[in-house]
Amino acid sequence: MKFKAMFSIVLLLLLLIIPVCRGQGLGFPDGIEARSYCEAVINHVEKGRIEEAFVLLGSQWPFPVAELEQVREQAEKNQVFVEERFGQPCGYRLVKEEVVSDVCLRYTYVIKYEKHLVRWQFVFYKAKDRWQLNSFKWDDSIEALFGQ
Numbered sequence: 001m002k003f004k005a006m007f008s009i010v011l012l013l014l015l016l017i018i019p020v021c022r023g024q025g026l027g028f029p030d031g032i033e034a035r036s037y038c039e040a041v042i043n044h045v046e047k048g049r050i051e052e053a054f055v056l057l058g059s060q061w062p063f064p065v066a067e068l069e070q071v072r073e074q075a076e077k078n079q080v081f082v083e084e085r086f087g088q089p090c091g092y093r094l095v096k097e098e099v100v101s102d103v104c105l106r107y108t109y110v111i112k113y114e115k116h117l118v119r120w121q122f123v124f125y126k127a128k129d130r131w132q133l134n135s136f137k138w139d140d141s142i143e144a145l146f147g148q
Helices: 002-025 032-044 050-060 066-086
Strands: 089-100 106-114 116-124 131-137
Touching: 032 050, 032 089, 032 106, 032 116, 032 131, 050 066, 050 131, 066 106, 066 116
Parallel strands: none
Antiparallel strands: 089 106, 106 116, 116 131
């Protein structure tokens, strides 16, 4: 228990320090690197390593990092629910890549479980010359994969 508390403190410090150290170096020069970043995050989530996924998310988060702490806690709670309800993970895959006129980029992934899936979306914004993480979300809506 003491180790977990210490690990959480170190994680929180990393989430606060990494973006400050990186400063204007946030973002990716192209969609390929942005996609690789998303794959790394999804790989951690699929393996149940939520804290590691949020360290990666925090390293590219351009907004106040404190916003991520509540989201991380919710993701950890959801992970327990997902495995109890949907079963064990069976892999992940990119299911959609969308570009809006060299301004926005969205990657949609699904993490497949034995009985259902969880959809993760990452949105990047390109103001100048780099794709910066702008938002991310997850849900279990299979229907949303088919569009409207």
